Amino acid sequence: MSFREIYGSAPDGAWEAPGRVNLIGEHTDYNDGFVMPLALPHTCRVEAARRDDGVLRLHSADVPGGVYELTVDSLTPGADGGWAAYPAGVVWALREDGLPVGGADLHFTSTVPTGAGLSSSAALEVSTGLALDELYGLGLSRERLARLCQRAENDFVGMPCGIMDQMASACCTEGHVLHLDTRDLAQRQVPFDLASQGLRLLVVDTRVKHTLSDGAYAAQRRWCEKGAEILGVPALRDVPYEELEQALGRIDDPDVRRCVRHIVTENRRVEETIALLERGETRAIGPVLNAGHASLRDDFQVSCAELDAVVESANAAGAIGARMTGGGFGGSALVLVDEDAAERVTEAVLEAFRTAGFRAPRVFEAVPSAGARRV
Template identity: 70%
Template sequence: MGAQQVADRFAELYGAGPEGVWAAPGRVNLIGEHTDYNDGFVMPFALPHQAVAAVSRRTDGVLRLHSADIGDSVAELRVDDLAPGGDHDWTAYPAGVVWALREAGHAITGADVHLASTVPTGAGLSSSAALEVVIALALDDLYGLGLRRWQLARLCQRAENVYVGAPTGIMDQTASACCEAGHALFLDTRDLSQRQIPFDLAAGGLRLLVVDTQVKHAHSGGEYGKRRAGCEKGAALLGVDALRDIPYDGLDAALARLGDEEIVPLVRHVVTENERVERTVALLRAGDPRAIGPVLTEGHASLRDDFRISCPELDLVVDTALAGGALGARMTGGGFGGSAIVLAEATDVETLTKAVEEAFAAAGFTAPRVFEAVPSAGARRLA
């Protein structure tokens, strides 16, 4: 979806061209799942798939929203009336950002917005974060707010947590706002410190495939919230602020102190997943990307067996890919559907893709969508 195409549609809808066009990408998380709300480490990178927004300011307190992907009608809201729990459709995401900015003291007096997105929805690739970040960046530019990228990410997270009601961590919004092309983002979610880690798989003859299982998930559903509550309970039982504070070499002792058997596997996953992120960073910095394959596979086993958020389709992708010679594979995203990633030699991509498609057909599953994940640029102004 090109900037000019989005701008032209904006003009058709609102009678004049936009003040600008912005884009914000979806993301794939390479490693570090369900660690972000535990103050831990994550390692996402941005996809070429993005949400694009044409936006102009208004001074009358009206917020008009249109999506090329939803329907023909323009939603009209008043910024003074925005409140958590009031919107139950896609407009909650952009409206939530406006609400969060105003709650933070920024005088947003309205906007006309036209959106178009190529980020698959419900695939665990952060389509909602892309939508939030592109709106936040546009309004920051237009209203001259001077916010830094990590501040925009925080406001977008607040919009999703409080306004939309989805208990997501900070990773998705930070990835969309801050990632750089050709790199993965090593993010400490406690202090939001970042390091851009070179991640050029093509130069090493490798590819990373995303397999969208077409099984939709919803973060505002109960299971995600249950896992988060379980992690918070584990931290409280262990007397720490967050599970991030349990050292990897102290894990066995910490688990022995837990009296709740339901909490043990959740704690084990988070602590070992943080260690897997650090191991992946070390391997990539050492110039050994092939060696991260087994780390990815370990991560899937932990998400499947300890965190219990996989599903038959995700497991089938991983098992089929590994049997076909992939270097590593795991589910990515919040779980209960969505996507898996497969690290493979470039020469094996066609064979692996065919094997996964045939396995899904044999199991009677909906055909998956398979595409290459290329580490891409974060949010930016297009025009």
């Protein structure tokens, strides 16, 4: 159905925001660390019209059901609104920040796979925020927009995510990977032209999401915070890599120790990747990707059989490197390959899933794309 068919009038405009895949730097964002996401060509699009009566109406072309109708004055954190909690949370966060946002009619369509660790929720939030920013003339910077969308997910929806997903959706640029310091949001757009080097970056969506993920994610975050407290630092990004073994010797809790080891070594892997890309040595990041996956699997313990199968089968078939991406316990993995090996590696991954009795994964190419924009 079109916006006019749903709401009886034309929209004031349309905006879209992309999903993302994270090249390296996993679970570091809520530890004030470093990340390197790139935007996908898959986007969440919202058509929107301003309302002056305080009514918020939400409709998704991708989710069964009709129109959610709310009033902006009645928005309450923690209410179970399903997918609609994300855009409603953005309205709530904007108003909580003192911004003059009233009602709106919003109609969403999305090509970002849900449950795949590709930030479909951030794309939903950022597209909503950008539309409201323009409809109400708020003049938000991309950084402030991202922080408010993060607040919506943290405080309204109740998911304790870091800032990376929202910043990636709001700020990435075409043909680049975003090097982001999540403490002060300092960012650099690093050229990432794989085609010119005969390379491709594949995303393998395992199409599984294990139910323990949300509780385990929160637990890992608590262990990271406990590690920082034990070590007397504001966040784990402040633990020097060169002092890691000394720091681990001060921690008795094995869960805290393994989480600290992952975060500190993962920040180092981001620095290594940046250095290699800046020297034009893109192929050399393969072992860094592999090391990142091993750390997520063994230290942070957020991988699963399906993600491990992607990495192992891809590397056995000649991939340059591979690792899980996103929160873990399912979702997606990324695979760096030579162009002429892409088909062979893809078939090896599909065969590994068939042999293991897993549901067939979805494989597509990650092309560094533009961040949120009016369309």
